[in-house]
Every structure is written in structure tokens, then in C-alpha cells.
Amino acid sequence: MLKATIDAEIFREAIEAISALVPECRLHTAEDGITTRAVDTANVAMIAFTLKKEAFDTFKATKSEIGVDISKMKNIFNMGGKGDLISLELADNAQKMAVSVHGYHYSITLLDTNTIRKDPNSPTINLPGKVVISGEDLNNAIKAAAVISDKIAMGINPKDQTFYMVAEGDTDHIQREFGKDELKSLSPVEARSLFSLDYLRDMGKVMSKATEVEVCLGIDHPVRFSFDIAGGNGHVEYLLAPRIEAD
Amino acid sequence: MLKATIDAEIFREAIEAISALVPECRLHTAEDGITTRAVDTANVAMIAFTLKKEAFDTFKATKSEIGVDISKMKNIFNMGGKGDLISLELADNAQKMAVSVHGYHYSITLLDTNTIRKDPNSPTINLPGKVVISGEDLNNAIKAAAVISDKIAMGINPKDQTFYMVAEGDTDHIQREFGKDELKSLSPVEARSLFSLDYLRDMGKVMSKATEVEVCLGIDHPVRFSFDIAGGNGHVEYLLAPRIEAD
Amino acid sequence: MLKATIDAEIFREAIEAISALVPECRLHTAEDGITTRAVDTANVAMIAFTLKKEAFDTFKATKSEIGVDISKMKNIFNMGGKGDLISLELADNAQKMAVSVHGYHYSITLLDTNTIRKDPNSPTINLPGKVVISGEDLNNAIKAAAVISDKIAMGINPKDQTFYMVAEGDTDHIQREFGKDELKSLSPVEARSLFSLDYLRDMGKVMSKATEVEVCLGIDHPVRFSFDIAGGNGHVEYLLAPRIEAD
Structure with missing residues (x-):
């Protein structure tokens, strides 16, 4: 009911x-x-x-x-x-x-x-790298990468204390680094994985409206995006599997 | 000349x-x-x-x-x-x-x-049910119905003093009732006919700019929409034949 | 470097x-x-x-x-x-x-x-008819002509002191005359040539942002459009060959 x-x-x-x-x-x-x-x-x-x-x-x-x-x-x-x-x-x-x-x-x-498919089990994955970023910044980087490629690497550089996104096209290359001043928070743990922009583009559109998105990363591991909706009375988590990095 | x-x-x-x-x-x-x-x-x-x-x-x-x-x-x-x-x-x-x-x-x-086809004769049809409604309300109801179906029933419920529009899709159903407070006037005469949304959508776009549209209806009869253009110095009448109600 | x-x-x-x-x-x-x-x-x-x-x-x-x-x-x-x-x-x-x-x-x-193709030589063409017009007016005339035809004649009428654009469609005809009051300047030299709207449409979009475009014309000769960009710190010249006027 x-x-x-x-x-x-x-x-x-x-x-x-x-x-x-x-x-x-x-x-x-x-x-x-x-x-x-x-x-x-x-x-x-x-x-x-x-x-x-x-x-x-x-x-x-x-x-x-x-x-x-x-x-x-x-x-x-x-x-x-x-x-x-x-x-x-x-x-x-x-x-x-x-x-x-x-x-x-x-x-x-x-x-x-x-x-309809049964509910999936909640996977227990350890994603030690964590960053909190504005949804708009995240979505803009995804859109910029999608112009030249169909995949994107996301990672954390603990030395520089930066969150980065890198995309390689057939001939071109784009990189976006977010320093501490552009992030709400960052856990300085080495992380880097490659993802399909097909999925990220749809997710990015939704996330662009969120003031804060928590991004959890590992090394060749999935990424988890968490953000609030409905003024904090709702919550969404997207989990996306990595692609294999190949040449 | x-x-x-x-x-x-x-x-x-x-x-x-x-x-x-x-x-x-x-x-x-x-x-x-x-x-x-x-x-x-x-x-x-x-x-x-x-x-x-x-x-x-x-x-x-x-x-x-x-x-x-x-x-x-x-x-x-x-x-x-x-x-x-x-x-x-x-x-x-x-x-x-x-x-x-x-x-x-x-x-x-x-x-x-x-x-070009000869001018049609003006048909003499008796459409006793009459409603005056804002063109925008009319067009919005047509658009909402078009999302789930390709035909719409329009009618007058004399008991409730309402003008209603009902559309049945393959699995879904939509109904919009306009009470006296949403209408400029209503003649409480039983009426109901089914129409193709193909035609109504094009007409609706034009009618959406009219402050008042007179809708004349019968039972399984055509509908006539009348409204002014050019600040009252022009007038348009659309007459639309009903579809046969089938299951 | x-x-x-x-x-x-x-x-x-x-x-x-x-x-x-x-x-x-x-x-x-x-x-x-x-x-x-x-x-x-x-x-x-x-x-x-x-x-x-x-x-x-x-x-x-x-x-x-x-x-x-x-x-x-x-x-x-x-x-x-x-x-x-x-x-x-x-x-x-x-x-x-x-x-x-x-x-x-x-x-x-x-x-x-x-x-990439070698740089073309700068052709020395004598285009004695000259008009200066707003880029927006020029682009609007190009767009209006493109609705009914795929080519346009541009010319100068020295007697009337007008710059004109004429397009013939299969059944329709459009003409736009710019008198002295709509032009920044005009050299009253007889000129008229026919051009493909395919090219002009793309050029027109760019030129629409220029306050002033200099248009140089001859008789069955190319047209040259010159205008500034970057607040006067840049300059563009488009040269377009004429089409043969045929019936």
C-alpha cells in the first residue's frame, strides 16, 4: 500500500x-x-x-x-x-x-x-581513495572528455593532493586536475581506474545538479559516486565497473 | 484585386x-x-x-x-x-x-x-454540449493525452457540471476534468465523442494562444472549436469528425 | 614556436x-x-x-x-x-x-x-563596386533568399544608389534593396554577379556578428567580403567565385 x-x-x-x-x-x-x-x-x-x-x-x-x-x-x-x-x-x-x-x-x-531482475547484492568493495567535488565540475570534465574519447581515467595523486581525470582520443589528449582549492575534501590515497564515458555521461547529467558528490576510487577498481537528492531527504549511489586498460 | x-x-x-x-x-x-x-x-x-x-x-x-x-x-x-x-x-x-x-x-x-478542392458546404450539425475554456488548458490536456495514446474522448458530464478529456493507452489511462471554476461557461448537456490526437495536436498548438475557445460537442458527433484571432478581428472554426469507439 | x-x-x-x-x-x-x-x-x-x-x-x-x-x-x-x-x-x-x-x-x-593544400596566391581582381553594410543586414538577406532559392544575385545600381540582392526560386522571387540610409557607404559603380547560397549561408553566419562588412563587386566577377574580428585586432576576407547565370 x-x-x-x-x-x-x-x-x-x-x-x-x-x-x-x-x-x-x-x-x-x-x-x-x-x-x-x-x-x-x-x-x-x-x-x-x-x-x-x-x-x-x-x-x-x-x-x-x-x-x-x-x-x-x-x-x-x-x-x-x-x-x-x-x-x-x-x-x-x-x-x-x-x-x-x-x-x-x-x-x-x-x-x-x-x-524484473532480482535486486543485486550490495558488493563489499574497498575503495580507499575518496574525494568530494561539486557535481557541476564533475559533469563538465566528463563532457569535455567525451568530445575526444569514449573512455576516461579517474585517479588520485596523493603527492600533489589532486583528483585527476584523463582521456586519450585517437590523436588528442585531455587532462583535468582538481587541486585542494577546488575540492571539498580529498583522502590522499593512490588511485586510478579507467571507465566508459557512455555510462558516465548519463550519470554526469544527473550529478550536475548536486552541490557535493563523493567519489570513491581504488586501483583498477570500480568507482562509487554518492550524492543527496530532494534537499537531503534522498540519496543516490552509482557504482560503475572499470574498463580494462589496453593499448 | x-x-x-x-x-x-x-x-x-x-x-x-x-x-x-x-x-x-x-x-x-x-x-x-x-x-x-x-x-x-x-x-x-x-x-x-x-x-x-x-x-x-x-x-x-x-x-x-x-x-x-x-x-x-x-x-x-x-x-x-x-x-x-x-x-x-x-x-x-x-x-x-x-x-x-x-x-x-x-x-x-x-x-x-x-x-484546389472546392469549398466544402457548411454542414448543419446539432452540437448541444457547449463549453468555453482557455486555449492553453485545452492544449495542455491534448499534449498530456498524446504521451500515452493516439486518441482522446472529450465529453460533458451534466450532473457534475464538468468538461472531461479521457485517453486510454495500451496500458495506461489519463483523465482530466475541468470543473466550473476552470471554465468560462458550460452548458450541462450530456456529450461524449472520441477524436484522433493527430489532428488535435496541430489544432491545439494554434488554440493555445487563444484566451477563450468555445468547444461544441454531441454524442458520437464531431467537435467544433471556435476562437478569435487578430485581437477579435478574425475568427477560426475547426470542425473535427469523431473516430469510432472500438475495443 | x-x-x-x-x-x-x-x-x-x-x-x-x-x-x-x-x-x-x-x-x-x-x-x-x-x-x-x-x-x-x-x-x-x-x-x-x-x-x-x-x-x-x-x-x-x-x-x-x-x-x-x-x-x-x-x-x-x-x-x-x-x-x-x-x-x-x-x-x-x-x-x-x-x-x-x-x-x-x-x-x-x-x-x-x-x-594540406598549398597556400593560394592572392588573386588580383578588380572589383570596382564597393558597399559597406551591417553584417546582420547582410546575413538576414542571405537567409531570406535561401528559403526560396539556392543562388542569389548581388549588385549595385549606380543610378538609384542602391545595393541589391535578388533570388529566383522555381516559382517565387525575392528582392532586397538597401538604399543609402541603410548603408555605411556605396561606390556608385554598376555591378552584378550571381553566387551560390551554399557558401554564402556559412559566411553569413560569421559575418552577422560584424558591425561593418565591406562588399566588393564587379560584373560577373567574384565578391569579396572584408570585416574585422577580435575588436579590430583581426581581419577576415572571404572571396567567392560567381556562378554562371543560366536559364
Whole structure:
């Protein structure tokens, strides 16, 4: 059971954070909010998403699992205006969710959760390098790299106390170093891994709105991006597997 | 014969109202203004269009019929700036119309009126349900429905005194009800018909600029939208045939 | 050798002026600035481009020739923000140029100058008709003509003291006359030639930002457009061959 109202902007922000990775997901409702955890079809990226009860204007839910077509939700609700309230309503074991916004009443068919991949386990990975950076800076560096290459190396140089991003194109090369003055914090632990810009570009667009993104890195290990949404009442973690560095 | 000057914005508004339905038409000039009446190629929608002499800055015309390539006019004049005056000049039996705007002089070849469909008769249809609504509200509801379906039902619920629009997609459903507080007026007569969103989308874009649109409905009957253009010195009527409600 | 810093906006303006004609070019560096002279692949249009040392914030160079992939430069640097400084650095006989902007460090592979067409000779053509016009007016007339045709005639009518542009489409015709009040200056010498709008459209976009463009014309002769960039510290000349007037 779910019965809630939420600001249209926050709702859209949440949908976009999930849709950067997967077109559909299992949403878990509980007394204290909603969560999801999903892996993309290629098993390369994972999202862990939480939207606390406090992010909603009103919220009442029991423990349940619902299958949501995230891409569809994104199309339908990309026109809700600022300040509009969205109300969500779902009976126990219902196949359809009732959504109302600004005089519009939607009845949206849910997906059978059996057709959606099981929730992935939370991997225990040790990523000792840690940096906190503005989402806009992070996204700009990703966009600049994408002009000349399809992959990017991210790393920490403990000696210089810098976080760096390096991309090699067929003929060109780009490097961006963030010193201590451009970072909110940095753990000076050697780290460097290579990632696909395909994934990073979609993630970057979402992260660009976050004031602070925590980036956790290792050596040839995944990267984890963590940031708040919904004014601190929601949280997103993206985990992205490294690519193999080859010549 | 036609010799007239008109504000570029009003001219463009008029061209767009016609081009939402037909790519070419017979324009009738007369002493008191210009009119057209045209049916789309599929015989599904009709436009009756009037631009009174008062909509022009200067206007002199004799009774005549000219064939106009509306799509071409739209392309050519979509860049006239605000406040610019367009002058139109056409001799008796001329094949070309001289159009001047902001230092540019065009000579535009007219179409042979024999190649354009005859003017349709004005059908006499009884549409007892009547609602007056803002063009923006109407267009927004059409756009929202178009995300999930290709057809929409419009109707009046006399008991609730509401005007409603309902669209069914393959899996989803959307409903928008306008109560008395959102309408300028409503005749509480039972009405409901189904329409193709293909046509409504183009009409909706034009109607979105009108403060008031009169919507006349019946049961499984056409819909008629009437609204003013050119600050009340012009008028447009769209008539759209219903689709058959099937499952 | 080249070591210079320049405002990102000016750099982009320079790149765009060149890329309207050619995708790659030989840039000549010298003590007093950089220059290029290039012909398009079809031998129809030529550019002569100068950016004086004064256009840069700092500038130090020796006489040299470098091969630059202009299209690539345009893609990479179309996101530099206003007020940003770009620094360029190139060692003697280096294959790569180091470019830094706003914390980003690029290493860009240069082209082998042997693979780029030799610099064209400066043709000595007598173009007695001369007009000075605002770049925006010129570009607007080019855009209006491009809606109905793929070529345009430009000419000077010495009797009326007007500069005119005429385009004939399959069925339509457009003419724009600029009188003395719309021109900065005019030499009343008979002139008229026909040009391809394909080329003019790209040139027009660049010229639209220039306050004054000098247009030099003859009878069935090329046209030469000259205008300043970089606040007067740079100069561009486009030369465009005429098309044959046929029916």
C-alpha cells in the first residue's frame, strides 16, 4: 500500500536519477520511505536509491515491492510544472497506480516484479581513495572528455593532493586536475581506474545538479559516486565497473 | 484585386491557423475582408477562417478567389520581426502576389484555383454540449493525452457540471476534468465523442494562444472549436469528425 | 614556436571564421601574429585571415607553419565560457600543441602540413563596386533568399544608389534593396554577379556578428567580403567565385 504526495520537481529528480541507469526497476515501499537497487543489463553499473518519507509532503506506506516502468514515468511526468504536487496511490496487490497532478488523473499499469531482475547484492568493495567535488565540475570534465574519447581515467595523486581525470582520443589528449582549492575534501590515497564515458555521461547529467558528490576510487577498481537528492531527504549511489586498460 | 497592409505577427497567426489543417487553400477576398473554408485531404477536419478588414492596417479588395500555397507562405514569413508591416498586392487576374516586408520584396506565384478542392458546404450539425475554456488548458490536456495514446474522448458530464478529456493507452489511462471554476461557461448537456490526437495536436498548438475557445460537442458527433484571432478581428472554426469507439 | 594566451571568445570567433570555409588549414605564426590563407576543396571560395599579436593577452612566436584541424578545434572549444583565458603552447617542430583553458589541459595532434593544400596566391581582381553594410543586414538577406532559392544575385545600381540582392526560386522571387540610409557607404559603380547560397549561408553566419562588412563587386566577377574580428585586432576576407547565370 502506498498513499503519498510529493513536489513534482522532487519526483522528477528521483525518476531521472534512476532512469540514467535502468529503464525499469523494483521499487520497495516501507513505512520510512521508498528504495530501489538495480543493475543495468550489461552488469556494468549499479544504482542504490533512497527517498525518505521526509521528502514527501504526506507519506503512508506498508512494506511492499512494485514494478515500475521508469522510462514511461519519465515521459509522462516531464511536463509537471514547478510547485505542483503529485499524489500517488496504490492499493495492496494492485496492478495499477493512481497518479494525480494539477487536475490530471493517471492510472499507470505496473510491471510484474517477476519480470524484473532480482535486486543485486550490495558488493563489499574497498575503495580507499575518496574525494568530494561539486557535481557541476564533475559533469563538465566528463563532457569535455567525451568530445575526444569514449573512455576516461579517474585517479588520485596523493603527492600533489589532486583528483585527476584523463582521456586519450585517437590523436588528442585531455587532462583535468582538481587541486585542494577546488575540492571539498580529498583522502590522499593512490588511485586510478579507467571507465566508459557512455555510462558516465548519463550519470554526469544527473550529478550536475548536486552541490557535493563523493567519489570513491581504488586501483583498477570500480568507482562509487554518492550524492543527496530532494534537499537531503534522498540519496543516490552509482557504482560503475572499470574498463580494462589496453593499448 | 487586393491591396493591403497588416502587422507581421497577425499575418503569421492567420497563416498558422490555416496551415494546421491544409497545405493550400482558396482564399476569398471581398470588400470586408478575407475568408477561407477548407477540408483536409482525408475529409476528417474542416476549417472556416475569417480575417476582417479591421484586422488590417489598410485594406482594399474586390470580390475574388486566389489559390495560396499556405505551407510555402509559412516558410517564407516565419522570420518577419515584431512590429513589422507586411504589404500585400495583387492585380485583377494576376498569377503572382507582391508581398513586401521590412525592405524585402517578394513575388509569390499563386496556385491555379482549379487544382484546389472546392469549398466544402457548411454542414448543419446539432452540437448541444457547449463549453468555453482557455486555449492553453485545452492544449495542455491534448499534449498530456498524446504521451500515452493516439486518441482522446472529450465529453460533458451534466450532473457534475464538468468538461472531461479521457485517453486510454495500451496500458495506461489519463483523465482530466475541468470543473466550473476552470471554465468560462458550460452548458450541462450530456456529450461524449472520441477524436484522433493527430489532428488535435496541430489544432491545439494554434488554440493555445487563444484566451477563450468555445468547444461544441454531441454524442458520437464531431467537435467544433471556435476562437478569435487578430485581437477579435478574425475568427477560426475547426470542425473535427469523431473516430469510432472500438475495443 | 608559439606561446600565447587569448580570450576564449576571441579564439572561438577566429576558429569559426575559418571553419566556415575549410575543415583544416596551414596557420602561419610570426612575431606579429598569426595568419592563414586557404581555398575550399571545390576552388570556389577563399579565406585570408589575420589575427594580430594585439588580439592576444600575451603572445610570443617565431616564424613557422602549423597544420590545424579546424573542425576538431571547433568541437573541442565550443564550450569554453566567457571571460576564460585559453593558453596555447607549441615547441619548435613539435607535433602536438598544448592548449589549456579553465583547468583543462589538452594535447592536440597537429596535421602534417604536407597533407594540406598549398597556400593560394592572392588573386588580383578588380572589383570596382564597393558597399559597406551591417553584417546582420547582410546575413538576414542571405537567409531570406535561401528559403526560396539556392543562388542569389548581388549588385549595385549606380543610378538609384542602391545595393541589391535578388533570388529566383522555381516559382517565387525575392528582392532586397538597401538604399543609402541603410548603408555605411556605396561606390556608385554598376555591378552584378550571381553566387551560390551554399557558401554564402556559412559566411553569413560569421559575418552577422560584424558591425561593418565591406562588399566588393564587379560584373560577373567574384565578391569579396572584408570585416574585422577580435575588436579590430583581426581581419577576415572571404572571396567567392560567381556562378554562371543560366536559364
